[in-house]
Amino acid sequence: MKIAIACDHAAFEYKEKLIKYLSSKGYEIINLGTDSEEQVDYPVYADKVCKCVLDKTADTGILICGTGIGMSMAANRHKGIRAAVCGDLKSAEFTRLHNDANVLCMGARIIPYELCEQIADKYLTTEFLGGKHKTRIDMFD
DSSP states (O other), X not given: OEEEEEEOGGGHHHXXXXXXXXXXXXXXXXXXXXXXXXXXXXXXXHHHHHHHHHTTSSSEEEEEESSSHHHHHHHTTSTTOOEEXXXXXXXXXXXXXXXXXXXXXXXXXXXXXXXXXXXXXXHHHOOOOOTHHHHHHHTTO
């Protein structure tokens, strides 16, 4: 599975650790920045990940900023993107099961790094249920 991942300055450390962690699990990572703690504008990085997901360069995306909220708002402006902020395992599970999310957003100032790994694992290993949920997802666009 190919994962496009990006962050803003607030989440640079989390992104770097998460890339190493996911790579060690066999995932192919497309690192789209940012590459330092120098202040940047998160919508630029949300856009990069969304374009990779939409053009199928990546199977899914992960965006991390201070809260996850800004990244999710920027990502959800793209038609076809279903980005969800997750701060717990149940949200990560159900955003895949019921909502077929294709971009996971997390907040480095909200959750501890260890939970970031656990949320990513849950998100990446949970399959969409389809059925009545597919009907609802089709209504988004």
